[in-house]
Amino acid sequence: MTLSSRRNFLKTSAASIFTVAVSSAITGCAQTLINKPLSAIEFKHGVASGDPLSNALIIWTRATTAQSNFEVTVAWELASDSQFKNIIRSGREQTDKSRDFTIKIDVQELAPNTEYFYRFVGLNTQSPIGRAKTLPINNVEQIKMAVVSCSNYxxxxxxxxxxxxxxxxxxxxxxxxxxxxxxxxxGYATENAENIGRQLAADNSGEIITLSDYRKRYAIYRTDQGLQALHAAAPFIAIWDDHEVTNDTYKSGAENHTPDEGDFFKRRAAAIQAYYEWLPIRPPMGEQSPQIYRTFDFGNLISLHMLDTRVIARDKQLAYSDYKNLETKQMDVARFASDLNNPNRQLLGNTQLNWLTSAITKSNAKWQVLGQQVLMTKMWLPTEIFSQSDRTKIPQVLKELVAIKKAVLANKAVTAEQLARVNTLMPYNLDAWDGYPSEREALYKSVTALNKKLVVVAGDTHNAWHGTLKNAKGESVGVEFATPGVTSPGMEHYLALNTAQAKQMADSLSLLINDLNYCDLSHRGYMLLTITKEQITTDWRYIDNINSPSYNITDQHQSVYKG
Ligand SMILES: [Fe+2]
Structure with missing residues (x-):
């Protein structure tokens, strides 16, 4: 039996116990599975729920077994209370090595805006209990969501x-x-791993390329107690960025993929298979398709559109080095500008962009939220900062540029040369939306024509950002909130800044980048969004330590957006 037919069958058999009569063929099959003895397994990777709808939830676990050549049978229960006195649905599921002993059940016919508890049972073993909630319908007062990205074990x-x-x-x-x-x-960000007890397992310590490699990597990550706790606490709505495949992935390759690592699409397929196995996600076109973009409706309050800016359509990133004359060291600015602004350059791609425009058109929700990977805010920095070959000079350059910018903003006299220093700008990250300006403008145009505004949430950079989205005419089309990484090092690491320098740099960037309102370059952490009809309150919560499981929240920042 294929997984999808097994899942469909389980939906039917579980529902049949409580609600509807089913055909004798299915009843017979259900009896067979219900009579199957539970397997001797362990639940070492916790539980998870995800992709909540108003009437459905995915619940997930993984069985660890010593008998890897055999199918295992696991029971599951979903209840309205954490003591499981009132069990709403239950059933048995089988899994095997073909899906890495992961178990995913799409529990249907649930009530909206309702809290549920779920668990899995093996022979003499029981999983931790997970809490989940279905989405609300109609009039919604408030939604609270945590926004996270970039967890590097x-x-x-x-x-x-x-x-x-x-x-x-x-x-x-x-x-x-x-x-x-x-x-x-x-490799990247592993220099402290041994000291803090976070080495990768001996059989998974190389760069991951095969299906087996990807699966083992998820298994290591899912031993983290914080990740297990968060999965058990609330349903995830997840999308991938590049590292679920490999660094700087685009539609037909990646920066961190070389020919000696084999066929890129084979590697990508393995990565996607492992992702679908290990994440509580309901891919809209099924688990054989890389199409991951999808919408979640929170009544009349939020339409949440989760986007793919990586796998399906992204054109290869431009690189400044390709436009530099090796002899003269001069940049071919005209050729760069022509390539950057090419109207055919794609990040979402036409199909996804049309789908998004249509989804926003159909939505009556107050807030149109885009959950996606890379920064959309125009992040253009004075070119002079890039051209510093000696990084130790950057703090002094920033100081000078900030002084000029402050004078400009205060309408004080500055020389033409000084003005040129703060107005000669270039995008600092061509892997972000800044590398795809025509498509960004097309999106802004569609949203403006619909008389709606965007609320974008982003990850990817490992630092916190709050920007205003502005179209080519300089008009505001929305706002962006970006979450710091959970553990991955940020810009302060690449620039080797100490805490004081990172704070100075953050203050400087907020002033020098026209559309940037706030940033933090000193902390790891996450965002908490509290969304009501009146406003979106974003709390950046910063963690003071990642070298052990003990930590404090020592710094926070809040912004209130009223639309
Ligand atoms: Fe990252």
Whole structure:
């Protein structure tokens, strides 16, 4: 039996116990499964729920078994109370090595805006209990969501997840990608791993390429207690970024994929298979399709559109180095500008963009929220900052530029040369929306024509950002909130800034980047969004330690957006 037919059958058999009569063929099959003895297994990777709808939820677990060549049978229960006195649905599920002993059940016919509890049972074993909630319908007063991204196991403990799990009344967790990283021990962000007890397993310490590699990487990550706690606390709505496949993935390759690592699409298929196995997600076109973009409606309050800016349609990132003359060291600005502004350059791609426009058109919700990976705010920095080959000079350059910018903003006299220093700008990250300006403008145009505004949430950079989205005419079309990474190092790491310098840099960037309102370059953490009809309150919660499981929230920042 294929997984999907097994799942459909389970839906039917579970429902049949409580609600409807079913055909004798299905009843016979259900009897067979119900009579199957439970297997001797362990639940080492916790439980999870995800992709809540107003009437359905995915619930997930993984069985660890010593008998890897055999199918295992697990029972599951979903109740309206944490003591399981009132069991609403129950059933048995089988899994095997063809899906890495993961178990995913799409529990249907549930009530809207309702809290449920679920657990799995093996022979003499029981999983932890998970809490989930279906989406509300009609008039909705408030929704609370945690927004997370970029958890790198060897870089530290997932204390941001631990803290998010402690938040009361979480409706959902948005995971914006980089749930895992593909690098080997000795690679990116692994330098502290041995000291803090976060090495990768010996049989998974290389760069991950095969299906078996990806599966083992998820298994390591899912031993983190913070991640297990957050999965058990609230349903995830997840999308991938690049590292679920490999660094700087685009539609036909990636920065971190070389020919000696085999066929890119084979690697991508393995990565996607493992992602679908390990995440509580309901891919809209089924688990054989890389199409992940989908919408979630929270009554009349929010339409949440989860986007894919990585796998389906992204054109290869531009690189400044391709436009630099090796002899003269001069940049071919005209050719760069022509390529950057090419109207055919795609990030979402036409199909996804049309789907998004149509979804926003159909929605009557107050807030149109885009859950996606890379920064959409125009992040253009004075070119002079890039051209510093000696990084130690950057703080002094920033100081000078800030002084000029402050004078400009105060209408004080500045020289033409000074003005040129703060107005000669370039996008700092061509992997973000800044590398795809024509499509960004097309999206802004559609949204403006619909008389709606965007609320974008982003991850990817490992730092916190709050920007105003402005179209080519400089008109506001919405706002962006970006979450810091859970553990992955941010800009302060690349620029080797100490805490004081990182704070100075953050203040400077907020002033020098026209559309940026706030940023933080010193902390790991996450965002908490409290959304009502009147406003969106974003709380950035910063973790003071990732080198052990103990931590404090020592810094926070809040912004209130009223639309
Ligand atoms: Fe990341």
């Amino acid at each position: 060897p870089a530290g403990y997932f204390n941001a997840y631990t803290d998010a799990a402690k938040q009361k009344d979480l409706d959902v967790v948005l995971h914006l990608g980089d749930y895992i990283y593909e690098y080997p021990m000795g």
